[in-house]
Amino acid sequence: MRMVDIIAKKRDGHALTTQEIEFFVQGYTKGTIPDYQASAFLMAIYFQNMNEQERADLTMAMVNSGETIDLSAIAGIKVDKHSTGGVGDTTTLVLAPLVAALDIPVAKMSGRGLGHTGGTLDKFETIPGFKIEMSTKDFINQVNQHKVAVIGQSGDLAPADKKLYALRDVTATVNSIPLIASSIMSKKIAAGADAIVLDVKTGAGAFMKTDAQAEELAHAMVKIGNNVGRRTMAIISDMSQPLGFAIGNALEVKEAIETLKGQGPADLHELVLTLGSQMVVLAGKTDSLAEARHQLEAVMKNGQAIAKFKQLISDQGGDSAVIDHPERLPEAQYKIELPAKTSGFISSMIADEIGIAAMQLGAGRATKDDKVDFAVGIVLHKKVGDAIKVGQSLLTIHSNRADIEAIKQKIYNSITIADTAKPQQLIHTVITH
Numbered sequence: 113m114r115m116v117d118i119i120a121k122k123r124d125g126h127a128l129t130t131q132e133i134e135f136f137v138q139g140y141t142k143g144t145i146p147d148y149q150a151s152a153f154l155m156a157i158y159f160q161n162m163n164e165q166e167r168a169d170l171t172m173a174m175v176n177s178g179e180t181i182d183l184s185a186i187a188g189i190k191v192d193k194h195s196t197g198g199v200g201d202t203t204t205l206v207l208a209p210l211v212a213a214l215d216i217p218v219a220k221m222s223g224r225g226l227g228h229t230g231g232t233l234d235k236f237e238t239i240p241g242f243k244i245e246m247s248t249k250d251f252i253n254q255v256n257q258h259k260v261a262v263i264g265q266s267g268d269l270a271p272a273d274k275k276l277y278a279l280r281d282v283t284a285t286v287n288s289i290p291l292i293a294s295s296i297m298s299k300k301i302a303a304g305a306d307a308i309v310l311d312v313k314t315g316a317g318a319f320m321k322t323d324a325q326a327e328e329l330a331h332a333m334v335k336i337g338n339n340v341g342r343r344t345m346a347i348i349s350d351m352s353q354p355l356g357f358a359i360g361n362a363l364e365v366k367e368a369i370e371t372l373k374g375q376g377p378a379d380l381h382e383l384v385l386t387l388g389s390q391m392v393v394l395a396g397k398t399d400s401l402a403e404a405r406h407q408l409e410a411v412m413k414n415g416q417a418i419a420k421f422k423q424l425i426s427d428q429g430g431d432s433a434v435i436d437h438p439e440r441l442p443e444a445q446y447k448i449e450l451p452a453k454t455s456g457f458i459s460s461m462i463a464d465e466i467g468i469a470a471m472q473l474g475a476g477r478a479t480k481d482d483k484v485d486f487a488v489g490i491v492l493h494k495k496v497g498d499a500i501k502v503g504q505s506l507l508t509i510h511s512n513r514a515d516i517e518a519i520k521q522k523i524y525n526s527i528t529i530a531d532t533a534k535p536q537q538l539i540h541t542v543i544t545h
């Protein structure tokens with residue numbers, strides 16, 4: 113087989129065989145296929161697309177390019193959740209203990225990454241003492257014993273994806289549905305997922321800016337999952353405004369604690385119940401989404417969900433007293449209110465602009481060597497559709513610097529107050545095939 117022939121075949125719009133796709137992925141991972149051929153090939157895919165079979169083959173070739181995590185020592189169906197990322201997205205912190213409280217195993221591998229706040233790992237690490245490093249053996253033991261564990265992503269999962277993603281970044285080929293879908297799915301499958309729930313975000317703060325794009329990506333991933341034997345479902349959820357009230361690491365941990373107690377913000381509460389119900393169904397506990405939701409609501413009400421979070425924290429060396437005393441979490445030096453300049457209704461809060469403001473306060477990383485300040489961030493008091501009076505606080509800025517005029521201005525510019533406004537719809541679509 114010659115790479116030049118495979119490039120020509122895709123350039124001319126033909127479908128590739130499983131062997132041709134494997135040849136490319138293996139050769140590129142090993143370094144026998146150079147960047148210039150891989151670049152041309154990615155651009156051919158960008159223009160010519162891939163059919164369902166090719167997408168499944170590309171995904172599995174990337175899974176098999178490196179280490180895969182074997183979770184077969186954990187009894188039951190291991191369901192993973194993936195979010196395409198947004199601002200103030202606290203769902204993993206809530207979902208992991210919530211679903212585990214129903215005795216469903218949650219073996220969660222999470223990352224850090226760049227962004228408005230830290231990743232899920234950073235958020236867990238704001239809990240004093242919480243360790244995210246452990247051997248695969250200890251990870252599996254903890255899930256078997258207490259149903260939930262959280263570990264840092266191994267660097268050796270889907271190395272082909274890592275290399276290809278870096279190349280796509282500099283060859284203008286990131287934005288391709290078959291390439292994005294196979295990239296995301298390969299990492300979930302390599303991490304040992306038997307079934308996958310996808311939260312595809314749409315709107316200003318999301319990777320996919322429109323519902324049409326988000327739906328296309330969601331369908332592509334659901335098809336890949338189901339074609340490679342992993343039951344997969346997706347929802348499209350709103351990311352035009354931040355999720356919940358809190359944006360920032362320790363602030364989001366507090367929000368997660370409140371949500372597990374059934375006292376979280378309405379949108380976050382609804383999102384975790386929607387995603388959680390799908391996880392419960394995929395885990396085979398019931399085939400009714402309504403029954404799944406009912407069970408999740410019950411463990412929020414009877415205290416089992418928050419007890420499971422407490423257990424997870426102490427299992428991983430953390431200070432579980434934060435559950436009852438969230439003031440033990442890192443706290444910022446300054447709390448600065450942002451008063452509304454007019455009365456009316458909030459008609460927009462542009463998620464990515466508010467996210468960047470949180471990052472500028474120090475809550476996230478602009479480059480991978482940046483240090484995250486766990487304490488800082490933003491707590492909204494109002495969401496789109498809410499009424500506000502002049503002088504009333506829109507939000508509180510938690511900062512370790514007093515001089516934040518530019519950030520305040522940026523946040524003001526991202527919020528619009530109008531004479532009328534409707535609440536933003538949270539769940540746009542549910543996709544099961």
Ligand code: URA
Nearest residue numbers: 277291292293295296
């Ligand atoms: N996230 C991924 O993991 N891969 C992509 O290709 C795009 C977003």
Ligand code: CA
Nearest residue numbers: 200355356358
């Ligand atoms: Ca939040």
